[in-house]
Amino acid sequence: xxxxxxxxxxxxxxxxxxxxxxxxxxxxxxxxxxxxxxxxxxxxxxxxxxxxxxxxxxxxxxxxxxxxxxxxxxxxxxxxxxxxxxxxxxxxxxxxxxxxxxxxxxxxxxxxxxxxxxxxxxxxxxxxxxxxxxxxxxxxxxxxxxxxxxxxxxxxxxxxxxxxxxxxxxxxxxxxxxxxxxxxxxxxxxxxxxxxxxxxxxxxxxxxxxxxxxxxxxxxxxxxxxxxxxxxxxxxxxxxxxxxxxxxxxxxxxxxxxxxxxxxxxxxxxxxxxxxxxxxxxxxxxxxxxxxxxxxxxxxxxxxxxxxxxxxxxxxxxxxxxxxx
Ligand SMILES: C[S@@+](CC[C@H](N)C(=O)[O-])C[C@H]1O[C@@H](n2cnc3c(N)ncnc32)[C@H](O)[C@@H]1O
Numbered sequence: 203x204x205x206x207x208x209x210x211x212x213x214x215x216x217x218x219x220x221x222x223x224x225x226x227x228x229x230x231x232x233x234x235x236x237x238x239x240x241x242x243x244x245x246x247x248x249x250x251x252x253x254x255x256x257x258x259x260x261x262x263x264x265x266x267x268x269x270x271x272x273x274x275x276x277x278x279x280x281x282x283x284x285x286x287x288x289x290x291x292x293x294x295x296x297x298x299x300x301x302x303x304x305x306x307x308x309x310x311x312x313x314x315x316x317x318x319x320x321x322x323x324x325x326x327x328x329x330x331x332x333x334x335x336x337x338x339x340x341x342x343x344x345x346x347x348x349x350x351x352x353x354x355x356x357x358x359x360x361x362x363x364x365x366x367x368x369x370x371x372x373x374x375x376x377x378x379x380x381x382x383x384x385x386x387x388x389x390x391x392x393x394x395x396x397x398x399x400x401x402x403x404x405x406x407x408x409x410x411x412x413x414x415x416x417x418x419x420x421x422x423x424x425x426x427x428x429x430x431x432x433x434x435x436x437x438x439x440x441x442x443x444x445x446x447x448x449x450x451x452x453x454x455x456x457x458x459x460x461x462x463x464x465x466x467x468x469x470x471x472x473x474x475x476x477x478x479x480x481x482x483x484x485x486x487x488x489x490x491x492x493x494x495x496x497x498x499x500x501x502x503x504x505x506x507x508x509x510x511x512x513x514x515x516x517x518x519x520x521x522x523x524x525x526x527x
Contacts, residue, residue, distance in 0.1 A: 222512045223250030225520050228502045232454040232522035238262045239311030244295040247320040249277035256284045266290045269344040296435035299442035312452045313443045333418035336396040341429045356391045360384045371424030378405045440469040447525035454522045497522040
């Protein structure tokens with residue numbers, strides 16, 4: 203298969219850009235790229251997926267969106283050989299329809315969203331995503347956004363902290379960690395990632411510290427999701443993408459944890475189900491018709507070969523749908 207060949211030949215380059223694209227061949231299959239089509243990569247990152255899309259275009263166009271200025275700059279450099287086929291936009295994919303319309307793009311043949319943070323964002327200590335390297339508590343993907351991790355940790359109530367730790371981190375020690383944060387901040391603000399990581403470690407029972415996972419992993423994930431409003435952006439993104447796709451156009455979404463996947467699955471089912479009347483109604487009164495058709499019944503996951511060189515793919519789930527007439 204052609205996609206597999208270029209996927210492998212790209213590996214060294216991906217390493218240089220610090221992020222290996224996940225489920226790349228599967229995404230290219232799902233998008234069924236037409237050389238003259240208009241494609242949107244709504245999570246451009248380091249352009250791992252985008253580069254392979256743009257290479258397949260002949261007369262077509264790629265629109266890359268990211269909320270992170272640093273990602274856009276790196277992607278621009280990587281896509282430079284194809285500059286005449288590429289438009290880059292900074293913004294939140296929740297506003298995908300307005301962003302595209304502002305660039306004069308009203309319809310697309312395919313749209314890809316590879317959710318979450320990228321490896322370079324995690325690896326850049328100064329961004330404050332990592333519980334292993336000391337840095338100011340930040341965690342913003344968009345460094346112009348007003349809310350930082352420092353605000354969440356120091357200003358949100360104990361109840362709110364507990365809620366996000368439960369809901370976004372699936373952290374069973376949420377009450378103990380939230381209480382420890384509230385106690386500590388009475389002495390002064392919590393400023394850095396390692397300060398927070400140590401505080402979390404101290405709040406956990408000994409048996410939790412014996413787990414393979416770093417004790418701060420789930421709390422950091424929860425705070426990151428809250429800071430970036432990651433879950434709130436998904437429904438508007440899926441609605442917007444469905445509006446923008448041409449009939450026959452393809453949507454592909456990769457999620458990395460169950461919270462994201464649940465929202466994507468539910469929304470795609472809703473868009474492909476049409477009528478939402480209760481089954482006991484003798485006739486349809488909602489008048490809704492299906493707008494999309496699911497391409498796969500179950501999410502596509504990584505094969506063993508990919509997992510050997512990209513462990514990050516382990517939790518990836520690809521869902522895809524086609525726009526109907
Ligand atoms: C997993 S990375 C994408 C990696 C990319 N597919 C590649 O192969 O290089 C996700 C990217 O999406 C961006 N992102 C996440 N949520 C976003 C949102 N709501 N709007 C726009 N960009 C977002 C992040 O800043 C990050 O650069």
